[in-house]
Amino acid sequence: MKQFTAGANEDGARLSRFVESVTTGLPASLLYKSFRNKRIKVNGKRQTPDYRLHQGDLVELYINDEFFAAAPQKPVPARRTPPLKVVYEDEALAVLYKPAHLLCHGDRTGDVSLVDAFIAYLAQKGEFDPQAEASFKPALCNRLDRGTEGLVVGAKTYAALRDMNTIIRDDLVRKEYLTITFGVPAAGRHVAYLRHDEKNNKVKVQAEPGEGFKQIITDVALERTEGPFALCRIGLVTGRTHQIRAHLAFLGAPVLGDIKYGNRKWNEKTGFKTQALCAVSLTFAQLPPENTLCGLSGKTIRLEHPVILDKFASLARK
Known part of the structure; x- marks a missing residue:
């Protein structure tokens, strides 16, 4: 059994999405079977997949250990990230400059990306601690082609990511x-x-x-x-x-x-x-x-x- 405590960035997150984010390779069929068999609980009680988490909720997952990532045997060397230019920033998001040739997200080449630089920047500032977060990582809300330069929005929190995606979807x-x-x-x-x-x-x-x-x-x-x-x-x-x-x-x-x-x-x-x-x-x-x-x-x-x-x-x- 694994336990997770929902933090500020999990507040409002759908329970099924949260479980998917903290497990590895868990088939959807087994995920929903676990809900039906009461193997997924919040604060000691059975909950439905569409339950919205609240900060401080205790999530208990009675799921086989094979579906949780093993702890690394030795520290993985940090990848060198490119300098980050921040055009605008507040407590919820940052608007970043992406130069041409830099990927927004990593791909199979293994090249560093803008999101890598964003996460490293927030970690250095003390605004993001990967060890303290159960499921959320700072993320980009839009993307540009590798050869295109310019402004990309980065969300520092789950709420900012959710609401910026809504803004973009609704053409606002x-x-x-x-x-x-x-x-x-x-x-x-x-x-x-x-x-x-x-x-x-x-x-x-x-x-x-x-x-x-x-x-x-x-x-x-x-x-x-x-x-x-x-x-x-x-x-x-x-x-x-x-x-x-x-x-x-x-x-x-x-x-x-x-x-x-x-x-x-x-x-x-x-x-x-x-x-x-x-x-x-x-x-x-x-x-x-x-x-x-x-x-x-x-x-x-x-x-x-x-x-x-x-x-x-x-x-x-x-």
Whole structure:
């Protein structure tokens, strides 16, 4: 039998999710069987999977030890994490700058990621103790492609993660990007349809609806032009995979440096080896008062002096 005490970051968490987070390889069938057989208790009493935990609840799991991670035999050396640039921070969340080429989350390559750096930063500040948390780890609420730079929101607490995910899901935050295109796209709101080929991690965009295609809406404003290049401010109304890059390519003005949807000749000619795309601002709408992050209502968080402006200026000298 294992015991866990719900902390502040488990307050309000669904009991079944909590059990999944503190076990390893537990099949869903066995999880729900354990609920039916009274092998999962809270404060000594049987509870249902949808019970919401309260801080201080004692959770008892009468589940085989094989489904709990074994304690490490020797300390695992800490991985070196990249420097972290914090653009905005309060007690619940932080808005971080992700440089191009840094992953938001780890993958099979084992490369360090932005979330690794975020967790290390909070641990160093004393705001997160992995030994004291039963299930929660600081997490990112949105993500950017590896080659895209810009703002990513990190949640310090479970409540912040839950409520920021609600804000994003309910379209209560507007994300703006700066990008450099080869070709000058028409300004205005553009509507098209996108289908994601997950096997090849590439999308197709077309003008009309079709099977498997989802609507995309992209706002384009022209900031400056320089010869065949344009500096554009992009507003995402929908947020699909590779939306900005694929939609601009469909409009005949691909993102400069984009090796997947861009113009190879001009990428090589200008020396741009990754997409010139940067998430530069987050603007929050009026948030519901019951949302713990309602203090962000009407707030705009901006990345000051984004590097992409210097990249665009360099085109005039080529």
